[in-house]
Amino acid sequence: MSGAVKGWCPGAHRPMTAADGLIVRVRPPLGALSPETAAGFAALAARWGSGRIELTARANLQLRGVRPGALEALLAGLDALGLLDADPATEARRNVVLTPFRDDARDLEAVAAGLAEGLADPAFAGLPGKFGFVVDAAPGARALTGVSGDVRVEGSGPAMVVRPDGAPTGRIVTDAAEAVALALALARWFLAAGGVGPDGRGRMRALLATGALPPAALVGAATPDPAAPPPRPGPRAGGLCVAAALGEMSADALERVARAADDALRVTPFRMLFLPRVASGALLGDVAGLILDPDDPLLRVTACVGAPDCAEAGGATRGAARALAPYVRPGSHLHVSGCAKGCARPGPAPWTLVARGGRFDLVAGGAARDAPAALDLTPDDARRRIQG
Ligand code: SF4
Known part of the structure; x- marks a missing residue:
């Protein structure tokens, strides 16, 4: 995520610069997109960006790979869809996450x-x-x-x-x-x-x-309700959760989700979309990059974009995460990070691989910035450690 300044929240008005182009973050009003707006957003992602859409941990959507010369046209398109705040200050302060459920x-x-x-x-x-x-x-x-x-x-x-x-x-x-x-x-x-x-x-x-x-x-003395377990992809009360593998979906996939929706799509902070009143994922079963099975091994891995899209990365991440996912035990989790910053999962994970010089350092039970337990591992070395 080169180009981002700590403590400063990027948005559509203030995109970040990455090796693959600008990253434009959009905060959908009330965390929802009508099916028509979602389809329009997907079209903008394909036309002015690389077609890659990331779902963030604050229920925002990020367009990747936007050419600087295309930013003005993209912002005009977002404005036409009702997805652009009046100015950067208003956008930055509208930091509200609403439960999708x-x-x-x-x-x-x-x-x-x-x-x-x-x-x-x-x-x-x-x-x-x-x-x-x-x-x-x-x-x-x-x-x-x-x-x-x-x-x-x-x-x-x-x-x-x-x-x-x-x-x-x-x-x-x-x-x-x-x-x-x-x-x-x-x-x-x-x-x-x-x-x-x-x-x-x-x-x-x-x-x-x-x-x-x-x-x-x-202030007051009322105790809040207990925490619910993390939601899982698939049908749940009131609708359907659709997860994005590694937190990213293509413009084509979003367009397919928009077609399957019965009502406004809700963006969640769980790297999933929630489709109210949709009872089954039958219409989406063949869409690459979408997860509807709560036992899908890809739900056990997290990875940032890594190389070559991020200039900070010490190597590629997502291929390793996909390859290692089947070896991560149910209930465990593997975070593959391009560097010690750990953007995709700032907190600890049972296993964290940090790319360095094309190989990986392994942190056990910590975060990407923590001291590694093993250095210079190949993906095969890492697999043996994670399995063992
Ligand atoms: S953690 Fe990943 S996305 Fe973040 S700066 Fe490092 S390589 Fe880039």
């Missing part, structure tokens, strides 16, 4: 829309680029506990609560408007309480860890 029981789309609208206020201009909101209040269980966020709107039994990240409990709210008002009030408190450091960065959890406490009117 919402139903009509709570008006969570109104919460997410209200947050996006409220965040356009210049009063929030000082929020760090990574400061985000997670709307995870579908009844029953929280799906997004693994998604980074600073203010969380969650379920608590029959109620909805708003909680600053880092606090174990939150305050009960009665409706979407109250949830938005309280979440934005917590963001205002974060700014006023000195949550942003001199370098422009800061997180709610870190601020609370200093002992800072929001005023009593912004």
Whole structure:
């Protein structure tokens, strides 16, 4: 991901530069695309980019391989589809992840829309680029506990609560408007309480860890619902989850998904799309790069783009990940990273291979930046270690 600046969130207005061209990240409003919009987005990816679309861990879509000279035309196309914010600042602040598994029981789309609208206020201009909101209040269980966020709107039994990240409990709210008002009030408190450091960065959890406490009117004692297990591809209550192998799908595959959809496609932070009201993946079974089987070995591997698409990479990654996937035991996971930055999985994994000079260093139970347990492995060496 060369060209990205730490602590700064790229978007459509501020693309990143990589060895294979510009990366243009799009935040679909409410994390959803109508079938027509999804098909239009796929056409833009094929026309102005390399046709490769990445699904990110914050439920965004990234177009790869965009030529600098094509950016203006691509942005015009995104604007025509309603996928472009008015300006870079508005785009950067609209950092809201909405659970894809919402139903009509709570008006969570109104919460997410209200947050996006409220965040356009210049009063929030000082929020760090990574400061985000997670709307995870579908009844029953929280799906997004693994998604980074600073203010969380969650379920608590029959109620909805708003909680600053880092606090174990939150305050009960009665409706979407109250949830938005309280979440934005917590963001205002974060700014006023000195949550942003001199370098422009800061997180709610870190601020609370200093002992800072929001005023009593912004906190509460309600415990959020338990965490749901990670979703798996295939049918589930309310629709169908379609995973993208290694987090990437082709423009053709997205166009096929759009044709199979019955309603707006929801982009998830699990490198999957969720198709409400679609009961079966029969229409998608033959589409390369899509995963509908929850036991597919490719779900046990993660890999960044590696060489040659990223200039930082010490070697290719995705071929090794595909080749090694069948040897990763169920319940385990292998992360193949092009370098120690570990973009595809910043946290630890049971196994991490880090490319270096065309070979791999192996980290056991750590992250790509951690000390390796073995150096200079070939993929065959790595397979024996992972199996053994
Ligand atoms: S982890 Fe992968 S994508 Fe990120 S900088 Fe390294 S090689 Fe590039």
